[in-house]
Amino acid sequence: MNSRGWQEVIGAVGIFGMVIVIVTIVVWNMAATWRARAILARDYEYRTLAEKANQNQDAIERKLTDINEHLADLRTRVHSVERVLKEIE
Template sequence: MEYQPTADDYTWPAVAAIIGLFILVTAVVTVLIWHRSATTRAKAQLVREREYRELAEGAVAAQDRNDHTLSEINSQLQEMRGRLDSFERILKDVE
């Protein structure tokens, strides 16, 4: 015949110890999960910040290229205006 434990076999201190152990394990697991999620959030934020920095650097580089291109276009436009002015003078002299 196999022994079957009854409610009288467990004492209140043993039950309290089991409950305390359960609470301790639950607290440790909760802290570990919270720490893991905080670490994951921090890593994700670092990735977002790096991507934003790369995007901002790309935008600055593109703006610099646009400034250079606009300067070239402006100088070409001034040269064309000078040519047009001299062409108009020639036409006025011919008339």
């Protein structure tokens, strides 16, 4: 093999190596992008879930307040009925 043949072999190996490096870098960057998108999507889902939990907590708190008001009203009514019954005895 003459010197020109070796140059062609070395050039082909160099180009092949460079192509492998470029493909590896591109794949690596694409994988990093996919991971970042997956993390953002997961964070968005967690944020949405947290907002729904807060809304549900607020609704439960309002319902508990209403129940406490009704219970207080019932207590006063029962107390007045007991007082009336004691007066009748």
